[in-house]
Amino acid sequence: MQNVGRIRSKLNWLWSQRKHPQKRVRLLWRVIFMLTIALTLFSPPCRRVVFAVWALANGALFVLSTGWGIGNLRKVLKGAQTAFRWAFCLTFLVSLILLEGFDQIVAQITNQTIDLLIFNTIVLILLVLIPLLIATLVVVGIQGAMMVGFIYRREEFSKERIAGAISTHWIAVLTLTLVGAVWHDWIGTLFPVKFPLLVVGEGGNPNPASFLIVGVPWLSIGGYYLLHEYLIGATSTHRKLWKTLSARLVMKRFVRGKERTVDLRGATLGATTAGVVLLMSALHLLTSFQSATLAGYLRLRAGLPRPIPFHNSAVVILEMDFASHRRAMTQVSETALQAEVIRKLKQYGVKRIVLPCPLVSMQDLSRAQKRTTLPPTQEDIRRTQRDTPLLAQAIKEAGNVVLAVDGDDPTFEELPLRSSAIAVIQSRTPTFGAGRLPRIVARWSKEPPAPILLYAALKGVPPSYQSVDSRSDVERVNGEIVPLVERNTILVDFESFLWRRKLPRQSYTDVLNGEAMPDLFQVVEGGGARHWLPPPEFYRDKIVFLDSLDRPEQETYIGIISCMEALARTTNSLMHHTLIERFPPLSWVLITVFFGVSVGHIGLRRNPMDAGWYLFPLGLVVVGYSFFTLVNQRVWFDPLVPNFAMLAAFALTTQLTYVLEKEGRERNRTLLGHFVAPEVVEEYVDKVEDLKLGGAKQSICILFADVRNFTGFAESRDPQEVVEVINEYMTALTDAMFKHGGLLDKYTGDGLMAFFRITPPTKEGIGRAVLAALTMQNASTRLSVQRRIAGKAVLEVGISVHYGEAVVGLVGSTTQSNYTAMGLTVVVGARLQSLAEGGQVIVSKQVYELISDVFSADRLEEVTVKGLSEPIHPYRLNLLPTSELVKIPEDWREVERV
Numbered sequence: 001m002q003n004v005g006r007i008r009s010k011l012n013w014l015w016s017q018r019k020h021p022q023k024r025v026r027l028l029w030r031v032i033f034m035l036t037i038a039l040t041l042f043s044p045p046c047r048r049v050v051f052a053v054w055a056l057a058n059g060a061l062f063v064l065s066t067g068w069g070i071g072n073l074r075k076v077l078k079g080a081q082t083a084f085r086w087a088f089c090l091t092f093l094v095s096l097i098l099l100e101g102f103d104q105i106v107a108q109i110t111n112q113t114i115d116l117l118i119f120n121t122i123v124l125i126l127l128v129l130i131p132l133l134i135a136t137l138v139v140v141g142i143q144g145a146m147m148v149g150f151i152y153r154r155e156e157f158s159k160e161r162i163a164g165a166i167s168t169h170w171i172a173v174l175t176l177t178l179v180g181a182v183w184h185d186w187i188g189t190l191f192p193v194k195f196p197l198l199v200v201g202e203g204g205n206p207n208p209a210s211f212l213i214v215g216v217p218w219l220s221i222g223g224y225y226l227l228h229e230y231l232i233g234a235t236s237t238h239r240k241l242w243k244t245l246s247a248r249l250v251m252k253r254f255v256r257g258k259e260r261t262v263d264l265r266g267a268t269l270g271a272t273t274a275g276v277v278l279l280m281s282a283l284h285l286l287t288s289f290q291s292a293t294l295a296g297y298l299r300l301r302a303g304l305p306r307p308i309p310f311h312n313s314a315v316v317i318l319e320m321d322f323a324s325h326r327r328a329m330t331q332v333s334e335t336a337l338q339a340e341v342i343r344k345l346k347q348y349g350v351k352r353i354v355l356p357c358p359l360v361s362m363q364d365l366s367r368a369q370k371r372t373t374l375p376p377t378q379e380d381i382r383r384t385q386r387d388t389p390l391l392a393q394a395i396k397e398a399g400n401v402v403l404a405v406d407g408d409d410p411t412f413e414e415l416p417l418r419s420s421a422i423a424v425i426q427s428r429t430p431t432f433g434a435g436r437l438p439r440i441v442a443r444w445s446k447e448p449p450a451p452i453l454l455y456a457a458l459k460g461v462p463p464s465y466q467s468v469d470s471r472s473d474v475e476r477v478n479g480e481i482v483p484l485v486e487r488n489t490i491l492v493d494f495e496s497f498l499w500r501r502k503l504p505r506q507s508y509t510d511v512l513n514g515e516a517m518p519d520l521f522q523v524v525e526g527g528g529a530r531h532w533l534p535p536p537e538f539y540r541d542k543i544v545f546l547d548s549l550d551r552p553e554q555e556t557y558i559g560i561i562s563c564m565e566a567l568a569r570t571t572n573s574l575m576h577h578t579l580i581e582r583f584p585p586l587s588w589v590l591i592t593v594f595f596g597v598s599v600g601h602i603g604l605r606r607n608p609m610d611a612g613w614y615l616f617p618l619g620l621v622v623v624g625y626s627f628f629t630l631v632n633q634r635v636w637f638d639p640l641v642p643n644f645a646m647l648a649a650f651a652l653t654t655q656l657t658y659v660l661e662k663e664g665r666e667r668n669r670t671l672l673g674h675f676v677a678p679e680v681v682e683e684y685v686d687k688v689e690d691l692k693l694g695g696a697k698q699s700i701c702i703l704f705a706d707v708r709n710f711t712g713f714a715e716s717r718d719p720q721e722v723v724e725v726i727n728e729y730m731t732a733l734t735d736a737m738f739k740h741g742g743l744l745d746k747y748t749g750d751g752l753m754a755f756f757r758i759t760p761p762t763k764e765g766i767g768r769a770v771l772a773a774l775t776m777q778n779a780s781t782r783l784s785v786q787r788r789i790a791g792k793a794v795l796e797v798g799i800s801v802h803y804g805e806a807v808v809g810l811v812g813s814t815t816q817s818n819y820t821a822m823g824l825t826v827v828v829g830a831r832l833q834s835l836a837e838g839g840q841v842i843v844s845k846q847v848y849e850l851i852s853d854v855f856s857a858d859r860l861e862e863v864t865v866k867g868l869s870e871p872i873h874p875y876r877l878n879l880l881p882t883s884e885l886v887k888i889p890e891d892w893r894e895v896e897r898v
Helices: 002-019 023-042 044-071 075-107 115-150 159-190 208-214 216-231 238-249 267-282 287-302 323-332 333-346 367-372 380-387 388-398 451-459 508-513 519-525 535-539 561-577 585-603 607-634 640-673 678-684 712-714 719-738 763-789 823-833 845-851 890-897
Strands: 248-254 258-263 315-319 352-356 401-405 424-427 437-441 464-467 476-478 482-484 490-491 503-509 544-548 554-557 559-562 694-707 743-747 751-757 795-810 817-822 841-843 856-857 875-877
Touching: 002 023, 023 315, 044 115, 044 208, 044 216, 044 817, 044 875, 075 115, 075 159, 115 159, 115 216, 115 401, 159 216, 208 535, 238 482, 248 424, 248 845, 258 607, 267 451, 267 640, 287 437, 287 607, 287 640, 315 333, 315 508, 315 561, 323 508, 333 352, 333 380, 333 388, 333 544, 352 451, 380 388, 388 401, 401 451, 401 561, 437 561, 451 544, 451 561, 503 508, 508 712, 544 561, 554 561, 585 640, 607 640, 694 719, 694 763, 694 817, 694 823, 712 719, 719 751, 719 763, 743 817, 751 763, 751 795, 763 795, 763 841, 763 845, 763 875, 795 823, 795 845, 817 823, 823 841, 841 845, 845 875
Parallel strands: 315 503, 315 544, 352 401, 352 544, 401 424, 795 841
Antiparallel strands: 248 258, 437 490, 464 476, 476 482, 554 559, 694 751, 694 795, 743 751, 795 817, 841 875, 856 875
């Protein structure tokens, strides 16, 4: 332990040299510190050693803090509420990630709409996973409190500090997660860094991200120290931080001699929420919702009655009609039939023939084929395998056939077709997001995507891609500029170029019989006579997509279609540049921030319903403008992010308004509580309209308390001492009176006036007022005993209680009023109080007759009050009740003994 102390002292001395009085020492310290960091970062051996020590230190902190937290679990669980709040918010974010992942998995497995079984399975998984996820996130948040609590275990660890520790821990974790995402997505494009290497590093050498991820425990401690110890104070919370920011965001300016208040809190919240939503979009957490929204827009646009521009399609689909289908399954084979069609198309001069892989195994039969058509038999499969060499020979003779396979087909590798074809492509078109939008990858590492390959063949150029300056929304593909919707993603528009939304189609039988095709251009334009084109003229320099017995399908935004039709449509869209463009990203970001700021400013200090009337038309403007740009310009302005930003700003600002109003009510309640009774505060704080002069007749017990011989006491002492003594006695009397439900009317200098509302009049209510008077007298006596023991001056208090009717309400002027009671009952109570000597409680006859079975009293002489025709009969109460119905506190008996 002695050696450890010496090492610690040496380290503290080295760290203190950064503030050395001599400038050269401070400069030398900084140079050595920077060289140490550089040596650590650029020297692999040193980096490994430092990383090992760093990981060991963080692991030790984690283990020790966990042990301490388990032993002090009750203290740590004070922050459970904060941990649950963070857990619910993060569960929402994780759910978005899981939703995106499920969507991608389902798209890869089924390529169709999620059926009922898969949907129920996903719902079941989420129902089980979300509670487990919330519990896990709560534990992670509590772990942050354990680590900070372990470091500050010798200090007071209040609930505020626990909440701050949990928040700081999650901020550190999220920041490091964001750093990892940025490193993987952006820095990884510049440097060859793989995501699993973020922890280990390439070649076993840890990189900077490794130090950050492994150092979560100590970085959380450092963040807590920086935020709560250095910036805003050790006991500060997010509320104090918000108040500090509010003080800077609420500015007062004089304009033309009048004071104007500029409140930027709502605008700041709106800008912050817009930034958070934009960040979620940049991290692809909203991709499923965005693609589904775009697909919905495209479906809605397809139903509009509008003219569709026509382009002479360079793509033709050959379908296997009933006759050819029957022939392939009974007379010849599928491969033999396809060989005949390929030879015929070769005579017509087609540019490319896209041939789907023939069905050579029963295992390759798709689910769609099993559901919709008569499936082939094993005999049909054997004939197809037998005639495969004929198809391979036809492909080799044609010299322009591209084979299309569905995924990784193991049977395809056994066929002699690969060597005969000029290229092999995937028949299934990749889709984008939950909307199943067909997309094209703009950059490729191995083989170019099928549409790009076919388009390059049609143009007679090799497939290529090239960046256009520094812009991220366009790419040069095959020598032409194409727009990008996402990074490396080209979205096609099926509907914008097709006559009646259909591609040119012909059956196998018509091709083999040499049937002519109509002149589609003449039909659409209407200029000139319509006529039929002979096959060589129609098929020349076109790309032909063939059909097969096994017709796999995939889902797109126009419905479920065959994979070959989706590929044909995608290729034709790329050829005619009917692609969906993205709205300029910078303008889109500025518009999103503008709408977020606007809604944040509008929603501040407004009723949610009133603010909603502003939010609704703004949302309609965004949706309408987005649909307008898509229909007329084929430009996609994503309305989801601006609307999410507005909704989030609306929710936060209305919540802030609620909090501000609540704090205002609490502040008014506290302020009124200094002047009137708490019960009165509760009556009027939420009913401002009732604050008007006047009152109502009620039955009350009036109570007066006054210090005896106060004038002589005040003459011989300093005024400040007099005030301190009076405050001490008034505090004791007031607290005792409040315990029994009394309402403080006013302080009368050296006394007080209070009353008890007895509605309806009951014996118990009057007894409560008398018990309050006795408690007050007891508290005064105890205070006097304590002061006498301490050698200080003491005072004696006389108290009176009377019962009757009085008018209770607000009395005064329109600018200032007082909640009080007025009437003859009050006058009689004041007169009785003048009869009470120090240490006595005087009650009227009306009071004593109702409490005589509980309290004993001595009758005094009758007193005549000015203005009354009859005298009053006072009674002096004994300080202890005579009935067992009233529980006598032990401190009362102690006062009696004294």
